[in-house]
Amino acid sequence: MLLSRKRKNFIFTFVKTKLFRDPKVIKREAIHIVGIHSRMSLAENTTQQLWQSFGPRKKEIVHRADAGSYSIQIYDDSFLKEPFLPTTFFEKWAGVAVMSFKKIPQGLEVLQIPEGHWAVFEYQGLPRDFGDLVKYVMTDWLPHSPYELDARPQFEYMDENYKGPMDPLSQEEFWVPLVK
Numbered sequence: 001m002l003l004s005r006k007r008k009n010f011i012f013t014f015v016k017t018k019l020f021r022d023p024k025v026i027k028r029e030a031i032h033i034v035g036i037h038s039r040m041s042l043a044e045n046t047t048q049q050l051w052q053s054f055g056p057r058k059k060e061i062v063h064r065a066d067a068g069s070y071s072i073q074i075y076d077d078s079f080l081k082e083p084f085l086p087t088t089f090f091e092k093w094a095g096v097a098v099m100s101f102k103k104i105p106q107g108l109e110v111l112q113i114p115e116g117h118w119a120v121f122e123y124q125g126l127p128r129d130f131g132d133l134v135k136y137v138m139t140d141w142l143p144h145s146p147y148e149l150d151a152r153p154q155f156e157y158m159d160e161n162y163k164g165p166m167d168p169l170s171q172e173e174f175w176v177p178l179v180k
Contacts, residue, residue, distance in 0.1 A: 034061050039092075042086040064099070070094075073091070075151075075154075
């Protein structure tokens with residue numbers, strides 16, 4: 001069955017709108033993180049092991065700023081200049097936000113995400129489909145927006161609506177740093 005051009009555009013827009021809504025663009029103060037990190041690539045992805053190591057340690061952290069968790073990606077300086085490939089290495093953090101860096105449990109480390117402007121995208125689904133959102137942000141939304149990607153860390157924020165990596169109803173936010 002052939003669809004008219006108008007009908008094809010409607011279907012694409014409907015799917016895009018349903019899955020990838022326009023983000024909120026906000027300014028946020030610096031975020032103080034306590035957690036653990038590992039160097040990895042998408043081809044050698046050890047995210048699951050990182051969270052399995054960090055998960056039991058969350059209860060040791062005092063002065064938490066909120067109840068959520070942060071999955072943070074820090075890319076090398078070449079990230080904005082070279083194509084991102086499955087073999088591109090980056091630093092991945094599993095952590096929580098704190099109000100103070102006092103009383104850090106032994107074996108955990110600190111990270112400060114600088115203040116700035118962010119595009120905050122909502123995502124619901126499985127981790128295996130998250131790449132579709134990232135592709136949409138980097139190849140469709142960002143180039144057509146008035147913003148540029150900043151070299152600060154990118155992160156996912158998971159609050160009480162995150163039901164775990166195996167639940168398709170899990171919700172999280174994808175925070176993309178912007179130059180404004």
